[in-house]
Amino acid sequence: MLVLGLTGSIGMGKSTTSGFFRDAGIPVHDADAVVHRLYSGEAVALIESAFPGVTADGVVDRVKLGAAVLGKPDALKKLETIVHPLVQQAKQRFLARCRAEGRSLVVLDVPLLLETGGDANVDAVVVASAPAEVQRARVLARPGMTADKLDAILARQVPDSEKRRRAHIIVDTGLGFDAARRQVQAVVRAFAGSRGRI
Secondary structure, eight states: OEEEEEEOOTTSSHHHHHHHHHHTTOOEEEHHHHHHHHTTTTTHHHHHHHSTTSEETTEEOHHHHHHHHTTOHHHHHHHHHHHHHHHHHHHHHHHHHHHHTTBSEEEEEOTTTTTTTGGGGSSEEEEEEOOHHHHHHHHHTSTTOOHHHHHHHHHTSOOHHHHHHHOSEEEEGGGOHHHHHHHHHHHHHHHTTTSSBO
């Protein structure tokens, strides 16, 4: 089973690219979706214990949690020691299920794949990318986003140029989403082919 790690900086079309893999019948493990589920499930009590007052009605309040850890490296590390093992367990369950189903190709959608060293655990890295001006226009169109917020986010991410350098495959979403879909379909044909069940 070939494991592709999909990543991309904010506004580069990673989530859309992930959707194109799903549309092509490829199982996708979405790390962000796992965290969202954990924040309304098994991680709630652990997070409340570590950061009292950040949950309400059995759900983690992401705004309150953000305020509790933003700019506080020790607090962020404490949160990561709670959440990361649970995310890893979910990923391992996903991979085991896909192997049991005889899948030939799967995708791990991980926003911080390169930042966390996750690229060492995949067979190939796929980077969703677009020109910087396209990225900025997309992100600044989001509600509540400002240029300062965008710059702060980008400062915490591996630069797009470095992601592109480390990629095995680049999906250029700057050419439009129809073109990006065709690129994903070409990847699926190249890697999944007709071998086994997709």
